[in-house]
Amino acid sequence: MFRSKSFYINRPKKSKFLSRYKSSPNIYIASVDMKASIIIKEVGPEETFRAMGIMENETMAEDWYDFDLHQLDEEQRSWSARYSQSSEVLSYIARNAKLESLPSVYGNANPSGRNQFFFVAYFRGVPIGALQLLVYGKDEDQLPEVYFLATHCGIRGCGVLLMEYAVNKSQQLGRKGKLKLTPYDRARSAYMGMGFIVNKDNKLELHPDENNDRWIWNENTQSYKFRSC
Secondary structure, X not given: OEEEOOEEEOOOOOOHHHHHOOOHHHHOOOOHHHHHHEEEEEEOHHHHHHHHXXXXXXXXXXXXXXXOOOOOOHHHHHHHHHHHHHHHHHHHHHHHHHHHHOOOOOOOOOOOOEEEEEEEEEEOOEEEEEEEEEEEOOOOOOOOEEEEEEEOOOOOOOHHHHHHHHHHHHHHOOOOOXXXXXXXXXXXXXXXXXXXXXXXXXXXXXXXXXXXXOEEEEOOOOEEEEOOO
């Protein structure tokens, strides 16, 4: 077994690419034990920036991408795209968290009426994903927006746990758990699998109260849970 941070992952024995390739099925979070070790926290922008730095520079460092770009098979191209997309979105979240942490020229005033919330997923204390949520004004018709969501490129299935927290933040804010987002094309099917639907602007919306086959409402905790989690 090859250990990378807190993940135990089978180490393939063939090409240079495969020696760096962390097989996602081996760390798929459908495992009950692994799910129990994942904690989602709502954190401030400073902690978000710190966590994204750990992911970019340590747990998802460049050696995850160390292979010959001219000799890729289909699986490797898919891995390459997933790595690039995760890395790009992590950098966006880090940048926005950094900007949010800076003193505002407006002081405590908020002329835009926009609020940002950050959620970070940790596996045994190691950050493995993050979600940035934007909430506009106090109008219930303005759906909170999942602005960015990224997870470690070697993990599949963590995103829905972050989405669950975003849904419940929307619920707490009086928006009935509803969300909207503009997905990357290759991520669209994953969001549709979470129950998102296409709206008139060709963006995606989630209405958990109208999607009982995917989202369960718990009256005792006043919160939603995704059925497959």
